[in-house]
Amino acid sequence: MGGTFDPIHHGHLVAASEAAHLLGLDEVLFVPTGQPYRKDASEVTDAEHRYLMTVIATASNPSFTVSRVDVDREGPTYTLDTLRDLREERPDDEIFFITGADALAQILSWKGVSQLWDLAHFVGVTRPGHVLTDAGLPEDKVTLLEVPAMAISSTGCRERTAQGEPVWYLVPDGVVQYIGKYDLYRKDP
Numbered sequence: 001m002g003g004t005f006d007p008i009h010h011g012h013l014v015a016a017s018e019a020a021h022l023l024g025l026d027e028v029l030f031v032p033t034g035q036p037y038r039k040d041a042s043e044v045t046d047a048e049h050r051y052l053m054t055v056i057a058t059a060s061n062p063s064f065t066v067s068r069v070d071v072d073r074e075g076p077t078y079t080l081d082t083l084r085d086l087r088e089e090r091p092d093d094e095i096f097f098i099t100g101a102d103a104l105a106q107i108l109s110w111k112g113v114s115q116l117w118d119l120a121h122f123v124g125v126t127r128p129g130h131v132l133t134d135a136g137l138p139e140d141k142v143t144l145l146e147v148p149a150m151a152i153s154s155t156g157c158r159e160r161t162a163q164g165e166p167v168w169y170l171v172p173d174g175v176v177q178y179i180g181k182y183d184l185y186r187k188d189p
């Protein structure tokens with residue numbers, strides 16, 4: 001499951017858990033992006049913080065793990081590179097790339113889209129406010145899943161923190177504490 005995870009929240013974790021359950025996956029590998037190509041570098045928290053929050057959030061689940069492939073690669077993150085690196089690391093695994101409905105809708109604009117289909121099976125999960133649509137996506141390469149709707153976004157968590165509002169129970173406890181420890185998302189720490 002790829003994402004910016006700035007910060008990781010319970011919407012991500014529920015989506016991953018539900019996709020694993022419905023598809024019978026052995027493991028969910030969370031892959032925090034390096035520099036997301038669609039976002040300005042100054043708008044995104046340091047990759048090491050996002051990586052560590054993802055580790056903290058997934059630590060208690062034996063089938064959740066975290067990959068550094070994107071945070072360790074120079075330059076903007078493209079899913080094509082992510083999948084190529086993972087394929088190389090795990091030549092015998094069947095790979096499913098889990099994304100939200102909003103990200104899946106953009107899939108056709110991704111770099112090297114035609115090469116993506118050979119590297120993984122794509123899974124789009126429902127997200128409140130986004131319509132799950134399969135327009136134009138190859139049927140045998142994409143699965144759309146209904147997961148319990150969690151109206152949580154990283155943007156919302158960042159805004160709440162900036163305004164001094166709590167994010168308890170929107171993100172895992174350890175992530176709340178990590179955000180406080182490093183004064184993340186506070187305009188004027």
Ligand code: ATP
Binds near residue numbers: 011100128149150155
């Ligand atoms: P931001 O608000 O900064 O864009 P985000 O909450 O969308 O952050 P991302 O890291 O961009 O989080 O999300 C990674 C993936 O998880 C995306 O494909 C996104 O659609 C999906 N996702 C995020 N929040 C939810 C949610 N509440 N339910 C289901 N999927 C979600």
Ligand code: MG
């Ligand atoms: Mg997003």
